Each structure stands twice: as structure tokens, then as C-alpha cells.
Amino acid sequence: MYVCICKGITDKQIKQMVLEQGVGSIRELKQQLDIASQCGTCAKLTQQVIDNTIIDESLFKDVG
């Protein structure tokens, strides 16, 4: 789904940044994507997507 409507950024793009670029915070993400730069409404959801991706990833490693 679209997390940021202003810039048309999707949750998949954010997840990809977390997994491939090791992004762990909105500040780091802002260097890669132009997120939360216009109205700021998406900041909360962006943080959730980052957090959930990190959680999923670390759980996956524990199982392996």
C-alpha cells in the first residue's frame, strides 16, 4: 500500500530499504527516499513499517 501519498512511496519500497540498505530509522530512510517531507502524515506509519520489517527479519534469523 501507499504509505506516503504526497510522494507516492509504498511500504514495499520502505521494506526493501530496510532489508537491503540496513535502514533502521526515519532519519536514515530520508537519505534514501523523499519520505515525510511534505505533510508529515506518513511519519507514524513509516516508523511502524520499519519496526515491523526489523522484527520479522530478526525472528527469521532466530529460527534459522
Next chain:
Amino acid sequence: MKSNTEIVAMLNKVLTSELTSINQYFLHARIYKNWGFSQLNDKCYKKSILDMKQADKLIERILFLEGLPNLQQLGQLSIGEETPEMLNCDYHFQLTQRTTIQQAIALCESQQDYVSRDMLSDILEGEEEHIDWIETQQYQLEQLGLEKYLQAQL
């Protein structure tokens, strides 16, 4: 007729939710139209117009109670990228909105504002019908598979 600020604030919260809903369904309708899914376009377009009418009722009621309807506040839109995701976004939005309206109804009841409560009950009925419609779509998607489901929406 003067009402207490608590009720006006709650009605404004429901109004924010309706205004968000208008935009979300309008955008989803036109995304479906762009893809040629006219059935889904019609349904979402009508839902958006219904939300406008509901928002109108809320605006008039808030003004009647001598409050100021806040048309500036807008919630976050959840816009999907493909049909199942769009239905899922709408579904979660509806469930959140339902809780908000339920809280508003409970407040109106406790403050003995029965007219606002009746208005909100009507709105809630419409929202629950739409939740049911989405559940039907999700069931069909599961049973028919995405391709057959989408073919039925042309």
C-alpha cells in the same frame, strides 16, 4: 441550541473520519476505473458520495449545536496498490471508523443527546453494510481466485 463541548468534539471526530473516507473511496474508485473494473468503481464511487451526505448531516448537526465543524482535519488515507490490498485497506479503515462511531453513540447516549445518537446510528448502519460488502468480496476472492474475481468486476 447549545450543546456541551464533549459532544461537539466527538461529532467532529466522526466528521474527520467521514472526510477521510470520502477521499479514500473516491481515489480507490478512480483507480479501479483506470484499470477498467467498472463494478468496483461504481461501488466505491457511490460509497464516497454516501460519505459526503453523511458528512453533510454531521456538519449541519454540529452547527445546530453551535459548534464549529472542522473541515480542515483529515486522517491518513490507506491506499492499496492492487485490488485485494485495496479491499483490505478499506476493510481496516471501516473497522476503525466503526469503533469511532460506536464511541460517539455511547457518548451521546450517556449525555442524553438522542437526536445525535439516532443520526450516528443511521451512519453506523451504512458503514456496517459496507463492511459486509467487503467481507463478501474477500470471500469471493478466496473462492474464485483473483483472476476470476476480477473478470466479474469488468
